[in-house]
Amino acid sequence: MTPDWTKNLVEARNLNIRFGSTPVVDDISLDLPKGRITALVGESGSGKSLVAHSIAGILTPAARLEADRLSFAGVDLRDTKSPGWRDLRGRQIAIIFQNPRAALSPVRRVGQQIGDVIARHRGLKGAELSRAVVEALGAVGIVDPEARQNAYTGELSGGMCQRVMIALALACNPRLLIADEPTTGLDNTTQAAILDLVVDQIRARDMSCLLITHDLALAREYADDICVMHAGQIVEKADSARIFTASQHPYTHALLKASASQADSIASLEPIKGSLPDLNGPLPACRFANRCPRAEERCHSAKPPVSGPDTARVNCWNPLP
Amino acid sequence: MTLLELSGVTRSFASGRKARVVAVDDANFTIAPGESVGLVGESGSGKSTLSRLICGLTPPEHGVIRLKGAPVTAPTRAVQMVFQSADEALNPAFTIARNIAVGLGLSNGSATKEVAEVAAQVGLSPELLPRLPHQLSGGQQARAGIARALIAQPELLLLDEPTAALDVSVQALVLKLIERLRQETGCATLLVSHDLDVVRLMCERVLVMYRGRIVETGPIEQIIEAPKHPYTRMLVASMPGKAREERIVLPSTAPQITANACHFRDRCPLATDICARSRPQLTDVSAGHAVACHHAGGADHPVSESVEC
Numbered sequence: 001m002t003p004d005w006t007k008n009l010v011e012a013r014n015l016n017i018r019f020g021s022t023p024v025v026d027d028i029s030l031d032l033p034k035g036r037i038t039a040l041v042g043e044s045g046s047g048k049s050l051v052a053h054s055i056a057g058i059l060t061p062a063a064r065l066e067a068d069r070l071s072f073a074g075v076d077l078r079d080t081k082s083p084g085w086r087d088l089r090g091r092q093i094a095i096i097f098q099n100p101r102a103a104l105s106p107v108r109r110v111g112q113q114i115g116d117v118i119a120r121h122r123g124l125k126g127a128e129l130s131r132a133v134v135e136a137l138g139a140v141g142i143v144d145p146e147a148r149q150n151a152y153t154g155e156l157s158g159g160m161c162q163r164v165m166i167a168l169a170l171a172c173n174p175r176l177l178i179a180d181e182p183t184t185g186l187d188n189t190t191q192a193a194i195l196d197l198v199v200d201q202i203r204a205r206d207m208s209c210l211l212i213t214h215d216l217a218l219a220r221e222y223a224d225d226i227c228v229m230h231a232g233q234i235v236e237k238a239d240s241a242r243i244f245t246a247s248q249h250p251y252t253h254a255l256l257k258a259s260a261s262q263a264d265s266i267a268s269l270e271p272i273k274g275s276l277p278d279l280n281g282p283l284p285a286c287r288f289a290n291r292c293p294r295a296e297e298r299c300h301s302a303k304p305p306v307s308g309p310d311t312a313r314v315n316c317w318n319p320l321p
Numbered sequence: 322m323t324l325l326e327l328s329g330v331t332r333s334f335a336s337g338r339k340a341r342v343v344a345v346d347d348a349n350f351t352i353a354p355g356e357s358v359g360l361v362g363e364s365g366s367g368k369s370t371l372s373r374l375i376c377g378l379t380p381p382e383h384g385v386i387r388l389k390g391a392p393v394t395a396p397t398r399a400v401q402m403v404f405q406s407a408d409e410a411l412n413p414a415f416t417i418a419r420n421i422a423v424g425l426g427l428s429n430g431s432a433t434k435e436v437a438e439v440a441a442q443v444g445l446s447p448e449l450l451p452r453l454p455h456q457l458s459g460g461q462q463a464r465a466g467i468a469r470a471l472i473a474q475p476e477l478l479l480l481d482e483p484t485a486a487l488d489v490s491v492q493a494l495v496l497k498l499i500e501r502l503r504q505e506t507g508c509a510t511l512l513v514s515h516d517l518d519v520v521r522l523m524c525e526r527v528l529v530m531y532r533g534r535i536v537e538t539g540p541i542e543q544i545i546e547a548p549k550h551p552y553t554r555m556l557v558a559s560m561p562g563k564a565r566e567e568r569i570v571l572p573s574t575a576p577q578i579t580a581n582a583c584h585f586r587d588r589c590p591l592a593t594d595i596c597a598r599s600r601p602q603l604t605d606v607s608a609g610h611a612v613a614c615h616h617a618g619g620a621d622h623p624v625s626e627s628v629e630c
Binding site: 043188190191192193196217220221261265266269 | 556
């Protein structure tokens with residue numbers, strides 16, 4: 001099936017991911033529209049990376065994926081053996097990870113690693129290929145790319161490694177960039193520089209981006225839309241300003257109250273009650289029900305309904321007004 | 322009255338055959354009893370070496386560290402440290418109770434009364450005490466790390482990125498716990514963090530370090546609202562939500578460290594000749610607010626678009 005670029009880039013409907021009998025991602029539906037940056041925000045264990053991996057087709061074999069639909073530009077992503085799937089991945093869907101040093105090879109020069117991707121997907125050779133490599137490194141703000149292409153990752157700082165990773169991801173002009181906690185572990189000044197760069201490149205190339213982060217303040221600054229996950233469920237999706245000014249789901253509200261970046265004083269910081277539910281045990285229909293101050297009887301027994309327009313959607317029986 | 326006083330404290334380490342890296346370069350500051358101070362700076366700025374010096378884990382080459390007037394030469398009970406990753410800082414073969422007792426210098430599991438008291442104080446329930454560290458959640462491990470430091474009844478608690486590895490809601494719990502313990506015990510805190518939002522909530526005063534030197538110190542509101550040093554401005558502008566135009570990220574490819582110069586000059590938009598010739602000293606700009614920069618009083622800093630890190 002050939003890609004249809006007029007549609008949403010990614011459409012996921014009723015996506016479930018299980019490890020054995022443990023339902024780690026529960027029935028989520030998510031669209032990634034063209035030309036927008038969507039942040040997937042949640043605490044560790046919320047399943048946000050698994051969702052990203054399922055779109056990139058790099059889910060661990062131990063995971064069982066079921067979905068009514070999981071498509072990229074109309075192409076079914078569930079069947080990883082289908083022809084053309086490998087061309088989509090790498091060429092049209094690129095991913096950058098939290099720890100670039102671990103994702104790059106330590107024994108090959110960074111220029112060679114970028115060259116591999118360009119040769120595989122764009123079929124360039126010789127002088128043309130070298131030129132493309134230098135261009136790719138230059139585009140991510142690496143000074144003196146001619147010389148730096150010969151470096152090994154061990155010779156580069158963490159921020160520089162992440163730039164190389166971004167150069168590699170963008171080398172084939174993909175339509176979608178998945179950034180999985182791209183700046184965790186980097187200094188704040190470097191974090192700002194890297195994310196500014198990613199966003200500039202995405203806007204300049206008219207790409208879409210799925211930004212995975214646990215940091216609401218980062219999501220607000222860099223994303224157009226924010227999707228909040230809790231324990232494998234999407235609880236709320238809205239444009240990013242709205243999440244901060246008019247959050248509807250009690251979990252989003254609690255997360256904001258617990259964030260150091262949103263608090264005026266230590267006294268106003270409010271930890272969320274309880275802890276993430278044990279996904280192996282019996283789970284309430286809304287997985288936040290046991291921690292929720294607004295929970296009712298039906299939150300435990302029946303799946304919360306989805307309400308609201310596309311710009312402010314909430315999965316809750318009893319949303320905040 | 323001062324609790325801790327550093328004067329001219331310097332520490333360097335060998336790097337390669339001939340070179341030496343000056344990790345802490347002529348640090349001078351004091352901490353008052355019960356005060357909450359933050360220490361910020363990027364990785365490699367010398368924050369950890371400074372913490373180790375204050376703890377007595379590393380001796381200074383030059384200068385003196387005094388605790389209530391007496392020089393610190395070895396680890397003392399009065400200064401305790403809470404380490405960054407609680408799971409790695411607890412002995413995996415010891416029960417939680419025994420790990421906490423280590424803070425008293427005991428590893429044989431005695432002092433059960435003190436352990437029970439301090440566990441209650443940090444909110445660790447008694448049934449967790451016989452367990453091993455890996456059986457606890459991240460937040461519980463963080464509490465155990467704090468309990469181990471607290472059992473020695475310190476007068477200064479050093480906290481090295483205590484919440485960096487924790488989720489938002491657990492971070493909120495631990496920060497509130499530290500604040501409550503500070504109120505209850507009257508113990509001073511030095512919080513090492515790269516998260517200015519955490520420092521903003523937790524500290525009255527902040528020290529900014531850059532490549533071994535303290536470049537600015539002052540009340541937290543002044544540092545966040547009106548930073549004077551170009552490096553502090555860059556740090557503040559990197560906080561999410563700050564205007565992008567104010568971010569200054571300049572080449573840092575070949576750091577030029579010269580004793581008699583400003584270490585920040587190769588990244589600094591304000592740098593002039595004098596910065597390469599003379600080392601700026603910490604100078605008061607207002608009460609309690611000092612900055613080490615030749616141009617801190619100058620006009621608006623220019624903006625640069627160059628990026629590399």
